[in-house]
Amino acid sequence: MGVLGIILLFFRSGSLPTRFSTRPLDRNELFAQVMRSAVPEVLRLWEEGDDFIPKTGAQCPKELQLSEKVGRSYYQCQPHLWQCFWEGGLGNPVLKVEHDGQTYHVRARPSFPAIKTYSESPRYYEMKFTRPHQQRSGLEIPYGMVVELEVREFPGKTQALLLADTCRDVYLPERIYGYGKPKDKKTKGFEWDNFGRRIFIDRFTVSQQQVNEWHLLTGRPEKVEPNPLLWGHPAYLGKEERREYCHFVGRKPLEAKLFDAATMAPGDLQNPLPTMVLRPSTPWQRDLSKTFLGVARINPDYQLTPLDCQLAQVKGCKETYFTTDSATWMGINFGLGFEPEIFENTIEPSQNLKLSSRHLPPASTWHELGVRTTQDENSPKAAFRCYTEVVP
Secondary structure, eight states: OOTTSEEEEEETTSOOOSSOOSSOOOHHHHHHHHHHHHHHHHHHHHHTGGGGOOTTOOSOTTTOOOOTTBOGGGGTTOHHHHHHHHTTTTSOOOEEEEETTEEEEEEEOOOBOOOTTTOSSOBSOEEEEOOOOSSEETTOOSEEEEEEEEETTSTTOEEEEEEEOTTSEEEEOSSEEEOSOOSSTTSOOOEEEOTTOEEEEESSOOBHHHHHHHHHHTTOGGGSOOOGGGTTSBOOOOHHHHHHHHHHTTOEEOBHHHHHHHHSOOSOTTOSSOSSOOOOSSSSOSOGGGSHHHHHHHOTTOOOOHHHHHHOOOTTSOOOBSOOTTOOTTSOOOSSSSSOEEOBOSSSTTOOEEOOSTTSOTTOTTOSTTOOBOOOTTSOOOBOOEEEEEEO
């Protein structure tokens, strides 16, 4: 999964030392040590890129056009922000690194061909893809961004790195889970467990920007959405395209039972073997009647509040993406409301659509976890997620 978020691919001027010697360092060894010291700051730019956006905004319209609809999480592990930063669109394009009492200045190099769909400028990264297996090992990274760095104080020396998308998914803890809502309340319903499995689920639905990258890597630039303001919006693909996309990035389309597991908070987080598996109706409150969704069902005059819309974007709320106020117990976002969402469902194949979304009023009975319907030609366009299972 890229635990460090960054992998040293090669070192053009020599290999990295296994330990630091007490003898005077030659130029190659010192450069290697400075690059090691630079890793945390490089990672911060990659994984926390939203912190680098100044109050004046971004001055690179072909890469980033900030929108009130798109939350700051969109700019984490974001190649367009990486490109914008090094083009100078976020201020001084340099990372200052302290090493052994001295300050060094690290920069990325525009070493890669332009992606003409975006701009004519050389790129500060290149998308790297290796065909994945159905299941992958913990160290295998099928997809990432190759970058090349230099240090001002060491002219002529460069270091190549592979940046993995460590911001994309979160781990589903091992325990017993329930699926859906049992029709007969006297029964336990369908239960399952993921003991011995390492499952990671997308935090957000797949974005248009992620699908753009897929189109570019598969030689279909004509399918790329050209408007940067739409890159942070969900992608809407057909069934086969969803499968192809997820497979391409080493994943599978999310299953309904995994979504239920990720959104239905367990009664006791410390006990992975509960005698009773709870199935709450919302990600943040077990009793639906105590939520704004429950109140809206009995009060037709209920007025939505900003907090309501943060928890579940329903009809009447402002349209937003990549916000994190609606995070579930294990860290995925948008359990209810926001976008209609499509799943694979091996238990009840026809029950594949979460209809709860921004298209329905808060009083709608579709706003409950575990409640799904069938996607048909009259259904709204649906977003989707992927997941991956890592072999230990």
